[in-house]
Amino acid sequence: MSIIVNLDLILAQRGMKSNELAELVGITTANLSILKTGKAKAIRFSTLEAICKALDCQPSDILEYVED
Amino acid sequence: MRKLIILKSLIDFVWIVTCIPALLLLAFFAVYMFIEPESLNMILDTDTSNIETSLMAAQLFGLVFIALAFITIYCVYLFRKTLRYFQKVKPFHMDVIVNFYKIGYLLTSVGIASSVLVFVGQLVFKSQLKINLGLSPYVMLICLGLFFMVLSEVFKVAKYAKEENDLTV
Numbered sequence: 001m002s003i004i005v006n007l008d009l010i011l012a013q014r015g016m017k018s019n020e021l022a023e024l025v026g027i028t029t030a031n032l033s034i035l036k037t038g039k040a041k042a043i044r045f046s047t048l049e050a051i052c053k054a055l056d057c058q059p060s061d062i063l064e065y066v067e068d
Numbered sequence: 069m070r071k072l073i074i075l076k077s078l079i080d081f082v083w084i085v086t087c088i089p090a091l092l093l094l095a096f097f098a099v100y101m102f103i104e105p106e107s108l109n110m111i112l113d114t115d116t117s118n119i120e121t122s123l124m125a126a127q128l129f130g131l132v133f134i135a136l137a138f139i140t141i142y143c144v145y146l147f148r149k150t151l152r153y154f155q156k157v158k159p160f161h162m163d164v165i166v167n168f169y170k171i172g173y174l175l176t177s178v179g180i181a182s183s184v185l186v187f188v189g190q191l192v193f194k195s196q197l198k199i200n201l202g203l204s205p206y207v208m209l210i211c212l213g214l215f216f217m218v219l220s221e222v223f224k225v226a227k228y229a230k231e232e233n234d235l236t237v
Contacts, residue, residue, distance in 0.1 A: 031237045046192040 004064045024054040076151045084110035087141045101130045160227040172216030
């Protein structure tokens with residue numbers, strides 16, 4: 001897939017664990033794992049907003065477009 | 069869910085009371101019609117003299133009729149199997165889609181084959197050129213088969229939508 005999710009990188013930079021983020025955002029760890037592994041087909045604006053708020057970052061920090 | 073339980077019970081009842089004995093009777097008849105050709109009167113609805121003149125054709129018709137009956141019973145079996153997935157709350161399982169398509173394809177084929185069989189049967193054994201343009205059970209069978217095929221397509225779309233929904237975070 002040409003959209004890369006850099007959530008692992010941002011989490012490492014912030015020193016935050018996945019379950020902590022899942023709790024802050026209000027999604028399950030299973031869903032967060034789907035997002036991190038790039039299996040997700042779509043992301044809701046509300047989820048993206050909550051992740052950006054929790055990690056104090058921009059959507060572009062999390063999502064990146066790479067040509068196939 | 070109560071409707072599903074009623075439907076499953078009805079199909080189970082039909083399966084046990086009608087389909088299983090029918091399987092045995094059809095298997096018996098497949099052999100018996102070669103021993104006693106007069107028994108073909110039951111299927112062909114004609115007098116003995118017509119059967120005697122073209123015995124081979126009559127027996128061939130009997131065999132095709134039995135094959136179509138077996139296929140119809142197989143459709144009931146597949147439908148029964150599919151209902152089990154509904155009971156397990158797995159309506160979008162791949163087997164459901166495949167079974168619906170298979171049932172539709174088989175019922176449509178049985179409907180078309182039966183229409184042709186009846187038409188040719190009347191031509192050969194009764195010397196009648198008869199085309200039934202009204203609402204016949206064969207047309208209904210073709211419609212039912214096509215409906216199952218459409219249902220299979222709808223379930224395929226629904227499965228894709230469900231997968232996409234499940235993978236939306």
